[in-house]
Amino acid sequence: MPKISHRAEILPLSPIRKLTPYAEKAVKEGKTIYHLNIGQPDIKTPEIAVQAVKDFTPEVLEYTKSQGVDSLREKVVGYYAKHDISIDKDDLIITCGGSEALIYVVATVANADDEIIIPEPYYANYISFSEAFDAVCVPITSSFDNNFALPPIEEFEKKITSKTKAFLICNPGNPTGYLYSKEEILQLAAIAKKHDLFLIFDEVYREFVYDGASHYSIMQVQGIEQNAIMIDSVSKRFSMCGARIGWVVSKNKQVLKSVLKFAQARLSPPTYSQIAAERAFDVPETYFTEVIDEYTKRRKVLIEELQKVEGVRVSMPKGAFYCIAELPVKNAEDFCIWLLDKYALNNETVMLAPAEGFYATKGLGYNQVRIAYVLKEEKIVRAISILREALKQYNKN
Incomplete structure (x- = not known):
């Protein structure tokens, strides 16, 4: 056998x-x-998104661009502008869900045996995505007793080796529900810049914050444009998990060029899902x-x-x-x-x-x-x- x-x-x-x-x-x-x-x-799921799919009746269901249709990418750019995040459509690539985005990013930044430091507990598929490319997840344990706040930054420094390539953070966190503060994010950004590491932030739950708190994005940090990579998705935001539409955002053109190679290999994101996702961004506040x-x-x-x-x-x-x-x-x-x-x-x-x-x-x-x-x-x-x-x-x- x-x-x-x-x-x-x-x-x-x-x-x-x-x-x-x-x-x-x-x-x-x-x-x-x-x-x-x-x-x-x-x-x-927003009715306008479902209706957009029903209204789309092409004679030929064609491939779209590998990086996603321009109109959807422009909607994403407009959405971020409302949240004080300045990007243009060439800073993002549409993927088949946030999961594909993470897979492409890990494949882009890590060679075999390279290390990615992740606070644990973490989204379990981070391990799967890393091991699929023979990268190594290096855990840094956060504590139940303080609601899984960011461990002391000194602990991150201790974990860094010659093989370390990136930090991977989910904000707000799955599975903990922890929301990283601006101060915590700036600490991570400083150490990533100091050691020339990538900062990969999974922000698919960015809407879901409580008690009057606000979400601070890695893309709002100044001076780390070449380090920062953001993952996002419509899945949770619009209750559209089955649409499988996500994206990678970065100002690092080398990263995006590499991600696009993977995107081209799978040809294109699904047309109907992109139509639904684009229309979903028209929901009222x-x-x-x-x-x-x-x-x-x-x-x-x-x-x-x-x-x-x-x-x-x-x-x-x-x-x-x-x-x-x-x-x-x-x-x-x-x-x-x-x-x-x-x-x-x-x-x-x-x-x-x-x-x-x-x-x-x-x-x-x-x-x-x-x-x-x-x-x-x-x-x-x-x-x-x-x-x-x-x-x-x-x-x-």
Whole structure:
């Protein structure tokens, strides 16, 4: 039998999706599952985006430009201008989702065995994207006790070696919900400039900030234009995860030229999705106000309900729509599987994402889960009530 590559063998399963077979089995058994495991918003996709696709009836569905249609790129430029970010359309390349953008960026900046420093816990696919190109993720651990704030900048300096090529930061963070401050970003920018490193910022959750805070973009930092690379997407912003439209932004022309080579190899982004994405940017500002108001309520309900559960500790997210919770169990993955495979309360159960897969450092995250508050308030209340009873039963056993 032919042998697959070492790269394919070592690539980790997604901690977000690895329990899907258990969920499918539970559904077949007639159970209702409350999905708190994945960042799939239930907010309605803007109708104008859906209608734009319905209205597009070409005789021939042609390839578009590899870097994306100009009209969409111009809409993205206009969007950023409203947020005090100055770019032009030649500073960005449209990709098939933020994931493809990250893949192309990692492939562009890192050779085999080069190192990318990432605060952990982090979005699990960062490992997959890096290992696919034989790059090495170097974790720097942030603490549950301070809501996963940026570790001391001195710790970053200690991790830098001759093989270090970049810092990779998600702001606001997935899975922690941490929102990096302007001061923290400027600290990272200074050390990246000092050591001539790339600063890759994943800003797909930039809209989702709470408590009167504001998002500060890496593209707003002066003097690091050749270091800064931003990843963004319509997926969360407009509840269009299935559209698979994202982009890379950088003032570094060598980076963009290289990313374009990868984009040309896959020919072009999907036409219909670009049409929907372009039209989505025409939503009124009230759309975002209403969405953030909704997530603010959901966050409040989730945190309050979790704090009522004996033995549970929960971090306070400042952005995105995730939080990390510590459960009174030794192995959260075993508990999450048990929830789907063995447990139900009135034929209902809950699906969570074990947090171990969001860490690179062995031994961390074993009793933690990531929770996505992407359900309506009443469903969140019900889900946490099921979790409360499930923990009692699990610990009895």
